[in-house]
Amino acid sequence: xxxxxxxxxxxxxxxxxxxxxxxxxxxxxxxxxxxxxxxxxxxxxxxxxxxxxxxxxxxxxxxxxxxxxxxxxxxxxxxxxxxxxxxxxxxxxxxxxxxxxxxxxxxxxxxxxxxxxxxxxxxxxxxxxxxxxxxxxxxxxxxxxxxxxxxxxxxxxxxxxxxxxxxxxxxxxxxxxxxxxxxxxxxxxxxxxxxxxxxxxxxxxxxxxxxxxxxxxxxxxxxxxxxxxxxxxxxxxxxxxxxxxxxxxxxxxxxxxxxxxxxxxxxxxxxxxxxxxxxxxxxxxxxxxxxxxxxxxxxxxxxxxxxxxxxxxxxxxxxxxxxxxxxxxxxxxxxxxxxxxxxxxxxxxxxxxxxxxxxxxxxxxxxxxxxxxxxxxxxxxxxxxxxxxxxxxxxxxxxxxxxxxxxxxxxxxxxxxxxxxxxxxxxxxxxxxxxxxxxxxxxxxxxxxxx
Numbered sequence: 001x002x003x004x005x006x007x008x009x010x011x012x013x014x015x016x017x018x019x020x021x022x023x024x025x026x027x028x029x030x031x032x033x034x035x036x037x038x039x040x041x042x043x044x045x046x047x048x049x050x051x052x053x054x055x056x057x058x059x060x061x062x063x064x065x066x067x068x069x070x071x072x073x074x075x076x077x078x079x080x081x082x083x084x085x086x087x088x089x090x091x092x093x094x095x096x097x098x099x100x101x102x103x104x105x106x107x108x109x110x111x112x113x114x115x116x117x118x119x120x121x122x123x124x125x126x127x128x129x130x131x132x133x134x135x136x137x138x139x140x141x142x143x144x145x146x147x148x149x150x151x152x153x154x155x156x157x158x159x160x161x162x163x164x165x166x167x168x169x170x171x172x173x174x175x176x177x178x179x180x181x182x183x184x185x186x187x188x189x190x191x192x193x194x195x196x197x198x199x200x201x202x203x204x205x206x207x208x209x210x211x212x213x214x215x216x217x218x219x220x221x222x223x224x225x226x227x228x229x230x231x232x233x234x235x236x237x238x239x240x241x242x243x244x245x246x247x248x249x250x251x252x253x254x255x256x257x258x259x260x261x262x263x264x265x266x267x268x269x270x271x272x273x274x275x276x277x278x279x280x281x282x283x284x285x286x287x288x289x290x291x292x293x294x295x296x297x298x299x300x301x302x303x304x305x306x307x308x309x310x311x312x313x314x315x316x317x318x319x320x321x322x323x324x325x326x327x328x329x330x331x332x333x334x335x336x337x338x339x340x341x342x343x344x345x346x347x348x349x350x351x352x353x354x355x356x357x358x359x360x361x362x363x364x365x366x367x368x369x370x371x372x373x374x375x376x377x378x379x380x381x382x383x384x385x386x387x388x389x390x391x392x393x394x395x396x397x398x399x400x401x402x403x404x405x406x407x408x409x410x411x412x413x414x415x416x417x418x419x420x421x422x423x424x425x426x427x428x429x430x431x432x433x434x435x436x437x438x439x440x441x442x443x444x445x446x447x448x449x450x451x
Contacts, residue, residue, distance in 0.1 A: 004221060013235070024104075025246075028198050038254075056239040057358050058208075076357070089308070102328065103339055109287065135294065166251065176255070190413055190414070197347040209231070212231050213227055213228075351385070370428060372430045381420045388401075388413075
């Protein structure tokens with residue numbers, strides 16, 4: 001039976017790393033490092049749990065499930081599968097991830113080189129996003145090897161730049177680590193855990209998982225067990241790469257305190273490279289980040305355009321790609337700091353649901369695939385996480401959150417955890433006691449397809 005060679009496994013792993021490593025992966029670790037200060041490593045442990053561990057589990061969950069996000073979500077209910085899949089694609093697409101590539105490009109590749117008189121104006125960002133998303137749209141309509149070549153060259157180049165920056169901070173420290181600020185003073189691990197949501201990678205993993213399994217199949221691996229095994233190996237390689245990069249970036253942020261407070265990680269990295277290597281370093285970093293963001297943007301617009309054009313009758317891929325590009329350009333003009341602020345309540349609402357769905361997929365056979373287990377856990381989780389998101393938006397839900405405040409770990413931001421376990425146990429009890437429908441008993445035993 002055909003198996004991936006070591007070289008092929010590494011190649012697929014690096015491909016998956018490149019899929020994950022986008023704008024958010026560059027900017028959030030430095031921001032965490034600066035805010036966490038001397039508690040950076042405790043905070044990074046929490047960040048890596050959700051920013052690396054969950055994406056790893058997401059890819060593996062899809063590999064085990066043998067389908068895609070909609071297949072996994074369909075274990076709850078067909079309607080939930082449609083709604084949740086649409087929400088995830090919107091989050092990793094035009095509402096958050098795609099616009100973020102444009103704003104990060106502006107913050108790191110354009111803004112540092114503008115005269116001071118223009119930095120407070122909305123015009124440069126507007127012009128940048130128009131050009132950026134017009135180019136994104138054009139590349140989506142003209143498939144060529146250009147984007148692939150840029151990606152293959154860019155990922156190593158970007159890693160080299162990050163490595164040089166990290167070594168530079170070791171040899172020529174910018175300053176001492178500052179004192180922890182905000183929530184990092186009391187609960188650095190939990191705060192880092194929640195910050196890991198912002199990468200969007202756990203949600204993206206449930207979309208990227210099928211890309212990896214398809215790539216494994218494309219080189220001739222047909223046995224489902226070997227496909228799953230190869231996918232897991234590739235996911236581990238990508239996870240190790242992400243973890244190492246996050247540690248380096250967070251250290252740079254933690255030691256950047258002497259440069260002054262910055263609003264976001266893009267400004268921190270720009271300040272660090274400017275301090276270490278001057279204008280030339282800023283130009284190289286800006287170019288690398290711009291190309292990285294562009295390839296990510298093209299990939300996401302293409303993926304979302306294909307998905308929505310298939311799901312929405314009468315809308316072609318070309319039209320959908322144009323709609324997504326224009327909408328993303330408009331959203332990008334709120335600015336990076338505001339876009340991150342908008343993302344937080346949305347991710348607090350949907351991330352726990354994705355986490356529970358992934359974890360349940362690994363225990364699917366243990367609880368005999370009862371849909372009642374999925375329903376019990378997901379409904380309870382959603383009842384808490386959606387209110388959390390609403391509270392962050394500012395909706396009047398204080399009466400509900402006051403009640404939720406009695407839940408264990410609620411004040412730490414993960415009050416949904418124990419109720420989700422309780423909901424799953426009640427679902428299992430219900431599934432065990434109720435009469436089985438015809439064919440249900442064997443459904444969970446069926447070997448999943450990896451197509």
